[in-house]
Amino acid sequence: MALDTQNCGAISAAWEQGYLFSSSKNRGTVPMTFFKCRPNWELQACLEKVQAGGVDPEVIRTISDSCEMLKVRDEFTNKASSDHSNTLAKVYSETFKYDWQADFDQGKTASVYKPFFLCGRVQGQLYKSLVSMQRAKRVLEVGLFTGYSALSIAEALPADGEIVSLEICESLRILAQGLIKDSHHGKKIRVKIGPALETLRRFSEAGKQFDMMFLDGDDKDNIEIVKEGGTMLIDNAYVMGSAYCPSDNNPLAHQLLKVIRSRPYLHRVLLPLNDGIFMIRRMNDVERDVA
Numbered sequence: 441m442a443l444d445t446q447n448c449g450a451i452s453a454a455w456e457q458g459y460l461f462s463s464s465k466n467r468g469t470v471p472m473t474f475f476k477c478r479p480n481w482e483l484q485a486c487l488e489k490v491q492a493g494g495v496d497p498e499v500i501r502t503i504s505d506s507c508e509m510l511k512v513r514d515e516f517t518n519k520a521s522s523d524h525s526n527t528l529a530k531v532y533s534e535t536f537k538y539d540w541q542a543d544f545d546q547g548k549t550a551s552v553y554k555p556f557f558l559c560g561r562v563q564g565q566l567y568k569s570l571v572s573m574q575r576a577k578r579v580l581e582v583g584l585f586t587g588y589s590a591l592s593i594a595e596a597l598p599a600d601g602e603i604v605s606l607e608i609c610e611s612l613r614i615l616a617q618g619l620i621k622d623s624h625h626g627k628k629i630r631v632k633i634g635p636a637l638e639t640l641r642r643f644s645e646a647g648k649q650f651d652m653m654f655l656d657g658d659d660k661d662n663i664e665i666v667k668e669g670g671t672m673l674i675d676n677a678y679v680m681g682s683a684y685c686p687s688d689n690n691p692l693a694h695q696l697l698k699v700i701r702s703r704p705y706l707h708r709v710l711l712p713l714n715d716g717i718f719m720i721r722r723m724n725d726v727e728r729d730v731a
């Protein structure tokens with residue numbers, strides 16, 4: 441597979457080739473928390489089909505109850521986790537109000553961006569917690585979007601800490617900066633515009649290293665950019681279900697696991713939150729008494 445420099449990895453490539461958002465016509469009607477996971481969409485789509493087609497009411501009730509339970513579980517998970525800050529709440533709600541179609545029509549984005557691109561409340565709080573556990577000072581992120589994950593991370597950084605966020609789209613830098621300007625943590629966020637692969641290559645050549653790295657799907661491990669003892673997190677590891685769904689023939693979906701598996705010096709754990717988050721560290725930072 442040839443990835444050009446516009447693509448930072450498998451996820452970007454999958455977006456551009458229309459794989460990620462082709463499987464549900466019902467996304468617009470499903471609440472945000474409910475469709476961060478493809479099996480949830482599929483179930484919702486199935487419910488809508490059977491409701492329209494004169495199916496046995498007992499079947500409809502069972503599917504409807506299952507949908508409801510998943511929704512309620514998501515809401516419960518949100519409420520049980522720490523609340524996000526006022527500025528994060530603003531970023532979140534403004535992202536949902538924003539006219540993404542207009543940005544696309546004006547040529548600002550390569551596709552019609554969706555509000556659910558942001559990682560969401562629970563994932564944001566997970567990032568914040570992990571950054572504090574790592575006692576990270578310098579963090580690298582690929583994919584700023586409206587700044588939700590960047591600000592979640594910045595809130596856990598010390599006053600002299602920094603998150604460098606790589607983003608391909610200039611208009612998003614302006615949008616995100618406007619949304620986070622009320623937070624004093626915003627000054628820790630530095631945005632670099634350009635194709636992430638090129639910026640990563642430059643960082644790597646210059647020997648730049650970070651305590652933590654957050655990728656939105658990538659087929660490289662990029663571990664050399666992470667300091668010894670550091671952590672890399674890769675979001676969208678499930679590739680919206682394509683990575684594990686036997687009937688899905690997305691040729692890019694299996695690449696990430698293949699690349700990571702081929703490196704025995706990496707410890708990996710796939711967290712089943714939202715679209716799957718790979719947490720990767722060097723094996724000798726995890727198994728610390730290896731002879």
Ligand SMILES: C[S@@+](CC[C@H](N)C(=O)[O-])C[C@H]1O[C@@H](n2cnc3c(N)ncnc32)[C@H](O)[C@@H]1O
Binds near residue numbers: 447449587606
């Ligand atoms: C899923 S969104 C990121 C969401 C964000 N991390 C959050 O949780 O709020 C992915 C972002 O990556 C950007 N992007 C896509 N391909 C890129 C590339 N090759 N280089 C840099 N940024 C890229 C997109 O413009 C988009 O804003």
